[in-house]
Amino acid sequence: MLTVGINGYGTIGKRVADAVTQQPDMELAGVAKTRPNFEAQTAVRKDYPLYTAVEERVELFEEAGIGLAGTVSELVEQSDVVVDACPSGIGADNKSMYESLDTPALYQGGEDADLVDTSFNARGNYSAAAGASHVRVVSCNTTGLSRLLTPLQEQYGVEKARVTLVRRGGDPGQTSRGPINDILPNPITVPSHHGPDVNTVFPDLDIDTLGMKVPATLMHLHSVNVTLESSPTAADVRDLLREESRLFLVPESMAIDGAGKLKEFAHDAGRPRGDVWENCVWEESISMEDNDLYLFEAIHQESDVVPENVDAIRAVTETADANESIATTNETLGIGL
Ligand SMILES: NC(=O)C1=CN([C@@H]2O[C@H](COP(=O)(O)OP(=O)(O)OC[C@H]3O[C@@H](n4cnc5c(N)ncnc54)[C@H](O)[C@@H]3O)[C@@H](O)[C@H]2O)C=CC1
Ligand SMILES: O=C(OP(=O)(O)O)[C@H](O)COP(=O)(O)O
Structure with missing residues (x-):
């Protein structure tokens, strides 16, 4: 013990x-x-x-x-x-x-x-x-990126990852935080600290990240583009990601259109504090253009x-x-x- x-x-x-x-x-x-x-x-x-x-x-x-x-x-x-x-x-x-x-x-x-x-x-x-x-x-964002990039790297090879992170301004209890009514490039410099942070887990991965902050407390949202070393179909990628225990592929049929409904779903599912431990990848967003994979995922910063x-x-x-x-x-x- x-x-x-x-x-x-x-x-x-x-x-x-x-x-x-x-x-x-x-x-x-x-x-x-x-x-x-x-x-x-x-x-x-x-x-x-x-x-x-x-x-x-x-x-x-x-x-x-x-x-x-x-x-x-x-x-x-x-x-x-x-x-x-x-x-x-x-x-x-x-x-x-x-x-x-x-x-x-x-x-x-x-x-x-x-x-x-x-x-x-x-x-x-x-x-x-x-x-x-x-x-x-x-961190929460780097954890989310590592979970997503590991199977992609193992299965297809990653030539280059480019991620824009829409970061929640603060946690629900963080009354000291803002912005209250703004959208900030944050950090303004590129890359944001997230790409180098992913490299502390995967030293050789080619990744650029840009960050911004918005007046929300619920979750972070990642807009992801990964150039793969091979050309799977979008359906192949969906099947691969569905096998990952800490990735939740949000099906179209659930009609979950954002972080608010994801949190509502977690509460309805009886999760403690409405926690969402998994990356939430919108299944419909998983798209391939030649070698380029695109998707959206949400990350619950307080619990992943x-x-x-x-x-x-x-x-x-x-x-x-x-x-x-x-x-x-x-x-x-x-x-x-
Ligand atoms: N909140 C988030 O979204 C995430 C936070 N993190 C990281 O987790 C760490 C903790 O963050 P949070 O839990 O959000 O902070 P928090 O402010 O919610 O909690 C920190 C706790 O430590 C206490 N504390 C302050 N000084 C202390 C000391 N000298 N000894 C013992 N306790 C002390 C505070 O009173 C507070 O209860 C940070 O490194 C943060 O970057 C990582 C992922 C997500
Ligand atoms: O580690 C986090 O985010 P980050 O990966 O964007 O640095 C946590 O959400 C805490 O972020 P904060 O630095 O806005 O408190």
Whole structure:
């Protein structure tokens, strides 16, 4: 049984914590928070041992009537693996603590790639994380691109990928974010950071990406063009992608015309928090023009990295191979719309 600690219990951390409790080979040691906000209250309600990430703030939790199990270093000490889901940049600050307590750590996509031994995507490069001490689960967008590009590369070869990412402005709870009424090239410079980030998983892949931000919180949307090294039909590509457990091909018959209905569908399907762990590829959009593949996909930024974190725990501890881990994670979470 693997004991897993979560440092940073926000959008990603709380989802990974819930996912860990569903794994037959893992137990949750607890979660660390900096302040006794509503997420801390939720952790208490779920009986997750709560640790303070900042020792001097013990009183803050006491004043809010929240009992603590200890401090974050105590959480890390008793964990076989720690998942750092702190805001971008804080993971780098925490690295020395994980090193001094000799605990392997997983970081999230907001950290720099050079912080870690390897960046990680379960379908793309699972085995690269074997025995590593510091692993970065790539960002939501890079996770989505890696899942899509891996089977295309394996089956047809990728000559060049070009992707325009329409990025949600912020998460639903991120009241500090905008734009409120604008459409921003973001970043304005080309390529956006996503292409180089995909290269942390596939160093040799030729990919250019452009990013923009729009006033939406639901999901990201990718407009994808991949020049393949061979010329399958659109039907061939559809069949190939349909075989991928973390790609959901949205059939025309469902009449799902956007991110709003995708989220509604996930809620109707009883998904926790309306999470959509899979890339959602519109089946009708899959088109071939000579060697060029075109499609649209939507990525639920709050949840697609969750199964990848679970798999990364098994990858670093070498307790399962990629297929075993992906199958267990999929089954326990209920992946497959
Ligand atoms: N939200 C998203 O769409 C996605 C985020 N990511 C990455 O995941 C990481 C976390 O992002 P979110 O979960 O969105 O952030 P968040 O802000 O929702 O959650 C971070 C949590 O860490 C806590 N925290 C702050 N400082 C801390 C410290 N020193 N020690 C322990 N906890 C601390 C915060 O109070 C908060 O609860 C970032 O690297 C981000 O780039 C990756 C994929 C998608
Ligand atoms: O990692 C993400 O997006 P990204 O792949 O566009 O950088 C997450 O959606 C967080 O993005 P944010 O940097 O807008 O908070």
